[in-house]
Amino acid sequence: MSARMALHVALSMRLDAIKAYELEKDYRAEVLHQGADAVEALPQDYECDPGRGDAVLLLRQMAKAAPPDLTPLTEARAATRTLLMTSTGVERPEWRPVFSTDGTDGPTGIAPVCTDPEHYEDDAAEAYSCCPNPIIKCGSPVISTYLVELLNADRGAA
Numbered sequence: 001m002s003a004r005m006a007l008h009v010a011l012s013m014r015l016d017a018i019k020a021y022e023l024e025k026d027y028r029a030e031v032l033h034q035g036a037d038a039v040e041a042l043p044q045d046y047e048c049d050p051g052r053g054d055a056v057l058l059l060r061q062m063a064k065a066a067p068p069d070l071t072p073l074t075e076a077r078a079a080t081r082t083l084l085m086t087s088t089g090v091e092r093p094e095w096r097p098v099f100s101t102d103g104t105d106g107p108t109g110i111a112p113v114c115t116d117p118e119h120y121e122d123d124a125a126e127a128y129s130c131c132p133n134p135i136i137k138c139g140s141p142v143i144s145t146y147l148v149e150l151l152n153a154d155r156g157a158a
Contacts, residue, residue: 032063077154088112088132095151097144098127098135106141110148 036059081091093112100109107125116130127135138144 029063032059036060036063084112087134092155093132094155095148096124097141097148098125098131100127100135100137100144101139104141107144108139108141109135109137110144110151111135 036056039059040056084093085091090112095110096113097107098109098111099107109127111127111134112132114128114131119128119130136147138147
């Protein structure tokens, strides 16, 4: 099984972040080796291109070098995206502030945006049974607004 196929299988089966990361490293190395092989196999034209320089050597060195290790943030993102895929059907849902405590002046929690067509737009800050989990109590409208902005900004992060 090629590294690419193994990576696809791992991602489709939602294996843990570390295993998927290891497969991704193997796939990256395989692609770099294939690139080096392709450059090496090109016919050399000494009149137009006196040399390939160190292209093949550099590609092979890049294949041997490990990409940066997972950081705690990268690991947390991967684990959270797996959880969110299970609960919402989307790895990177859009977030919104919600009322998580009765009697408050503003939304004191956060939740993924509800995509149910019967969820009233006027009640965007309300959490109903149609809304996907998790619904997280933050205890403060200021903190819930901050976390929504942070999570929505992180949607585009790697």
